[in-house]
Amino acid sequence: MRSDGRKVDELRSPLKLRVGVLTEATGSAYLEWGGNRIIVGVFGPKDAPPHFTRPDKATLRVDYKMSTFSSKEEHGRSAPSRRSIEISKVLREALSKIVMLEKYPQSQIDIHILVLQAEGGTRVASFYAAVAALIAAGIPMRTRAFGISAGKVNDEIVLDLSKEEDNLGQADIPVCMDMDGNVLLFQLDGKVKPEELKKAFELIEGKKEFFDKMLREEFEKFYSQEISHEFRVKE
Amino acid sequence: MIVLPGDELVNVRAPRQYTYLKDGKTYAAVLGIVENGTFTPYEFVYTPKLGDVVVGRVIAEKKRVAYIVDLGAYKTAVIMTRGLPVKIKIGDVVMGKLEQSDEILSNIRVLRGGALIKINPSKIARVIGTNGSMVKIIKEKTETSVYVGYNGYIYVAGKNVSKAIKAIYTIERRAHIRGLTDFISDMLEGEKNEE
Structure with missing residues (x-):
């Protein structure tokens, strides 16, 4: 039994995704996942200074940031912390596996992730929201992807750790995976046995269909609605 | 039918720019819709092409x-x-x-002497219309000159600039609706009578 009464592979609720929430961004997404509130804006591909770009593909920049009011711990500094630099890096590397960067040489794509409220598992939730924002931006991608964290709590492998389980549990395993089953991100904090890790990956792969369905449903809604541009008219 | 990046396209005509090949099969690379055997991207970033x-x-x-x-x-x-x-x-x-x-x-x-607006380049074909029918209606009904670029930028100059801009944004919003030319024609006509 888990501290909040969930089953082993039960996800936190609410789990809500919305795309196209920012009007000035090329693509955007907002995700509510348990206590997490994450907003993502994608800008570009745009022209970039030559020293910054590569001749064969676009440069992807990911900026993960926690708002000052996101959690009980202190996030009051405006400068990037050790933690946010790390998460920006791992997310950039995971996303550059599925984005077709070779389509836009000598340009730059910016992804800004802001965590409004945090309750464990923000890096995988940010990844999922970033994928949705990239699709909404119309940037070519090989496939969709999702992220979820597994972990070991009370000698049991569970899915989607909350903040309590993350801090007090024995292990935390955030994993990002694309829809073909390729692992894009895999981190491990704590100790697990090989067979337990196998179990964790089985649980994670079992949620693939669920996340894909959520993405598809949201984009069906997005497609059917009219876009509002009235504010853009400047006379 | 809605198509997400990574979906396989079977017996569907699709622009090569927004798809990719893997193991002899075609997959969509961007969000779009499949209608009557054609794949149309919903929104994309303009790529400069020769002759545009x-x-x-x-x-x-x-x-x-x-x-x-x-x-x-x-x-x-x-x-x-x-x-x-x-x-x-x-x-x-x-x-x-x-x-x-x-x-x-x-x-x-x-x-010179007008306003520059930007819409998504995927909707430019609707703004121009079949053989330029849509842009002709806007020009005639609002007494403006409309310069349409394939990159999504449109320049409007002349008498009723704001009316023409409103019409263009309506086209962008309702690009997927049938009978759009008549709708815009009626809309511009209706506004004329109100004045």
Whole structure:
């Protein structure tokens, strides 16, 4: 039994995704996942200074940031912390596996992730929201992807750790995976046995269909609605 | 039917730019819709192509050799100063054709006395209409000149500029609706009677 009464592979609720929430961004997404509130804006591909770009593909920049009011711990500094630099890096590397960067040489794509409220598992939730924002931006991608964290709590492998389980549990395993089953991100904090890790990956792969369905449903809604541009008219 | 990146396209005509091949099969690379056996991207970033007529804004001058033009694309275009028949300065809106390469603009025309707007380049085909029918209606009903660039920038000058802009944004919003030409025609006609 888990501290909040969930089953082993039960996800936190609410789990809500919305795309196209920012009007000035090329693509955007907002995700509510348990206590997490994450907003993502994608800008570009745009022209970039030559020293910054590569001749064969676009440069992807990911900026993960926690708002000052996101959690009980202190996030009051405006400068990037050790933690946010790390998460920006791992997310950039995971996303550059599925984005077709070779389509836009000598340009730059910016992804800004802001965590409004945090309750464990923000890096995988940010990844999922970033994928949705990239699709909404119309940037070519090989496939969709999702992220979820597994972990070991009370000698049991569970899915989607909350903040309590993350801090007090024995292990935390955030994993990002694309829809073909390729692992894009895999981190491990704590100790697990090989067979337990196998179990964790089985649980994670079992949620693939669920996340894909959520993405598809949201984009069906997005497609059917009219876009509002009235504010853009400047006379 | 809605298509997400990574979905396989079977027996569907699709522009090669927004798809990719893997193991002899075609997959979609962007969000789009499949209707009557054709894949149409919902929204995309403009990629400069040879032969496109584009509208852009001059943003910088480069060592008196060239002007740099923003097209709203992932890269900028240039206007070579040498042999240029018109005078341009930074901030001007220009219309031209990507004739020699996908970066060099020629046949330059400076546009003045109007407003520049941007819509998604995927909706430009609807703004122009079949053989230019839609843009002709807007021009006639609002007494304006409308310059449409394939990159998504549109320049409107003339009498009822705000009315024309409103019509263009309506086209962008309702691009997927059938009978759009009649709808816009009625809309502009209705507003005329109100005045």
